[in-house]
Amino acid sequence: MIWVPLRIQTYFKKQGISGPKNKIIVGNSAEIRRLFAAAAESKSTCINHDILHRVAPLYYEWSRNYGKTFLYWFGSKPRLAMSDPDMIKEILMNTIKSSVWRRGLLRLMGWVPEIVGSIAKMLEKWEGIRGGRDEFEMDVHKELHDLSADIISRTAFGSSYEEGKRIFTLQEQQMHLVSQALRSVYIPGFRFVPTEKNTERRGLENETREAIRMLIKNNIRARENSRNLLMSSFKNQEGKEDTLGVEEIIDECKTFYFAGKETTANLLTWSSLILLALHQEWQNKAREEVFSVCGGNDLPVAENLNDLKIVNLILNETLRLYPPAAGNQLYFSLTAVHHDTDIWREDGSEFNPSRFNESRNHLASFFPFGIGPRICVGQNLAIVEAKIVLAMIIKHYSFIVSPTYVHAPMLFISLQPQYGAQILFRRISN
């Protein structure tokens, strides 16, 4: 408890890496909690994309005192924060082992009609809300979460949001508990102590597993998909062919449900709506492109997607400024690298999608989906989904942020708008 942390600190010190003072058992947990609480309370009077102090407050604070690479302690666990692309690449490419998710989502283009159908259903609902008015206001954050949940349920499990709803609700409740746990002191083995929160966590975990088990059992298509995605053989860590057991399949389905819904919904919220509502010139450019590529077709088809180049630039710029996924061990580094003005020049905190027209110098200067063996398997699905959503919304509505919108990005497992995403829509076509 004393010697191991001391040895680790001395080891890093010799390499010129220091950090905030470690306290026995609790590490820097108290400061981490304080920094996050202060960030959540901070309000800015103007909207800008300089968000590091809000979404990665500990990186923001400590990197100023200890440099871009520093050591801090999450309870008794050491963590190395860094924003040097070479180091990050080295770690993500060479030291992290791959999980079984390496088959990828082969049927992606075949899923386009399902994705389009799901969005059309959401837009029908929006028309109901508009109720013939020229303009209407809506908090799109929840809408886009439901949409993303529906799409992941249909594409990966062959079921609908209604069927998967219980699983999403359970996962949201788990998210709250996990988020609380992440901000409290880490004590090895404490999660096995039967406290109220731990019992609740275990109950939710068991119920989620049971719900997925039933979904796989009852829904024939879900069963086929899970066989395709998960039950086929894969190469294990020793390079030998292997298959998954039922409990492992349930584990992987859980990841899939969670990873697929949260991140994509947040990408959609930031890119499709908040950022384009704030940057009308890019909204207009994207609309012109969508009309010219998709023509009179009301609904985009798979063949249109590659030609949506401006939409692609906008999505990349959103993923750079507002990287949605926080599950990554290197999250703080990810946000820091994406906002680093040494890498992205002095306008690094501005929304400028055309920067992605230039080639990048370094693989690890932009990695919203991770790098190396654990790179996100859902990235193509996420991009295809986001392109179609953007294209379909932009064809029907122009939009600005509502005067009630408060720009407050907050890290809550993934990157969310703390007070919602209130957007004013105006219908532009019938």
Ligand code: HEM
């Ligand atoms: C904008 C959307 C998304 C972002 C930004 C994102 C980001 C990421 C990142 C950074 C990782 C790597 C985590 C690590 O290093 O451990 C990851 C892993 C993963 N993602 Fe995504 N993701 C997105 C959408 C999706 C979707 C739609 C799916 C499923 C259909 C998905 C499924 C997964 C899975 C299963 C893993 C774990 C892979 C493994 O452990 O080998 N993700 N994602």
